[in-house]
Amino acid sequence: MAVRGIFSRLVSPRDRNWLHVLKKTTGSNRFYTEDGRRDGYRGDKSAEDKNVESKAEDSASPSSSLAEPPTPSPSEYVSSRKLKRQEKILKKFKKKPKLQSEEYFHDFVKDKKTRRKKEKTRQQGHSPSFEGSSKMDSGLKEFLKTDPKAISRRPGSEPNVSEQPEFPSDKEEYMKWYQSQERFAVRPSVDPETTSILLFPGQGSQFVGMGKKLIDGHQRCREMYEIASSILGYDLLKLCLEGPQSELDRTVVCQPAVMVTSLAAVEWLQEENPEVIEKCISTAGFSVGELSALVFAGVIDFEDAVKLIKVRAEGMQAASEETPSGMMSVFCTHRTKLGLAMQVAKEVCKQKHDLYGPVCQIANYLYPDCKVIAGHDMALSFIENNMKDFGIRRTKRLPVSGAFHTPLMESSVPSFVEALKNLEIREPLFPVYSNVKAKMYLNSPKGVKKLLKKHLTSAVKWEQILHVLYSRDKSTAKFPHTYELGPGKQLGTLLRMVNLKAHANYHSVDV
Numbered sequence: 001m002a003v004r005g006i007f008s009r010l011v012s013p014r015d016r017n018w019l020h021v022l023k024k025t026t027g028s029n030r031f032y033t034e035d036g037r038r039d040g041y042r043g044d045k046s047a048e049d050k051n052v053e054s055k056a057e058d059s060a061s062p063s064s065s066l067a068e069p070p071t072p073s074p075s076e077y078v079s080s081r082k083l084k085r086q087e088k089i090l091k092k093f094k095k096k097p098k099l100q101s102e103e104y105f106h107d108f109v110k111d112k113k114t115r116r117k118k119e120k121t122r123q124q125g126h127s128p129s130f131e132g133s134s135k136m137d138s139g140l141k142e143f144l145k146t147d148p149k150a151i152s153r154r155p156g157s158e159p160n161v162s163e164q165p166e167f168p169s170d171k172e173e174y175m176k177w178y179q180s181q182e183r184f185a186v187r188p189s190v191d192p193e194t195t196s197i198l199l200f201p202g203q204g205s206q207f208v209g210m211g212k213k214l215i216d217g218h219q220r221c222r223e224m225y226e227i228a229s230s231i232l233g234y235d236l237l238k239l240c241l242e243g244p245q246s247e248l249d250r251t252v253v254c255q256p257a258v259m260v261t262s263l264a265a266v267e268w269l270q271e272e273n274p275e276v277i278e279k280c281i282s283t284a285g286f287s288v289g290e291l292s293a294l295v296f297a298g299v300i301d302f303e304d305a306v307k308l309i310k311v312r313a314e315g316m317q318a319a320s321e322e323t324p325s326g327m328m329s330v331f332c333t334h335r336t337k338l339g340l341a342m343q344v345a346k347e348v349c350k351q352k353h354d355l356y357g358p359v360c361q362i363a364n365y366l367y368p369d370c371k372v373i374a375g376h377d378m379a380l381s382f383i384e385n386n387m388k389d390f391g392i393r394r395t396k397r398l399p400v401s402g403a404f405h406t407p408l409m410e411s412s413v414p415s416f417v418e419a420l421k422n423l424e425i426r427e428p429l430f431p432v433y434s435n436v437k438a439k440m441y442l443n444s445p446k447g448v449k450k451l452l453k454k455h456l457t458s459a460v461k462w463e464q465i466l467h468v469l470y471s472r473d474k475s476t477a478k479f480p481h482t483y484e485l486g487p488g489k490q491l492g493t494l495l496r497m498v499n500l501k502a503h504a505n506y507h508s509v510d511v
Contacts, residue, residue: 195281195480197469200262202287204398205488206254208243210511214264221264228260231306251401255288255313262292262486265509276483284433284465297428304423311419315412320402324377331394332369341390345379353378363405365463367497374403409456420449438464463498470502484508
């Protein structure tokens, strides 16, 4: 019984065909042959049994080194040495169930170092080919064609690159290979303080008199206002310089005014300090400022952007007039229950005011302790009156006409999408970060248009964008210079609240 128990643990039913061993026993003392018939007891074999066994041995082919082992006799089961040997063979066969030839078997059992050496010898002489379907930057492609091993060359050492005959067609596999070579790549060391990031403000930063410092002595800036005025149908520069403030605060006027003033500041900076523009590594814009960033990055022409901003502003103004709504800054603490406050406000609007589908949600993520919520006026008023119950420190209503970046702007989307269809989109000259996802725009017209469609009804993730732009290792103390181009200095304040070290290199252009 002991022998049967040991062997039943060593051999699974799956392996009994080639080992010619006992089936898993269920209390019976009988043997089982290869075809599954019972063949006797565990005692001495009969003459008939010995006859059958000898025929099986004769039929076995001795020529192949991988032939099935002969059926062991019952007396051999007791030998622990034989059992260990059978166990070792079984483990090898489990690791490599398909042994095609004796040569393959020998390669399998060879030492790892020997096999690595053989693989390295086999790969020598190959260099990456760029004829595959993977798309690469043309400049990098030409550089590597002249010197394929330069991507992995360290100063004063031999190339050390995991080469392959050609790039695989699968993009994911190519990216894995490319990332594995990054540690060997030699890149010119760039001081972060010699680079720049340009930020563009959004609606709410406007003031009467903006643009006056830009047009003094800079004819190109004045021409930009004139081009915009011819498209919009009114004198934009006069409204910016003389006001009144109430007219300038209207959405249909405010959005074009902020965008044109921001882009005029780019022209001013190009003439006064061109190095800032030349060494720009990325850009982003807050709300309507995102369109300014796309124009600056060469994605959209200035004239097309003015036409688009006109459609955007008119659509959002019309959507704002459909229902009483607004926006409100909420200053929080670590104990603030803002989510609960918005949920209760919506329930109160449903039950007390019979409002169907009330809206109250975060529209702008500014910094950890401050959010801008937007929605129906009744919901905002409820939070304003009961802020202490939810741990809210302070609230402040914004001078805007509607609940921007919420589903209440849904009616303005169709006209905006229609305007996007006729828009010529080009690849950005440098990374532009989207408010919708806090990620870079894709280098494709479809990707740009897809994100812009969601731009009107999605929250502005500005806090997340700042974290992406200014994330650094703890050991790195240097940050790029940040320039805010447009009216006001609100984006500089937000940067100071998110990253104080990065704010040390902050500058603004007076407009």
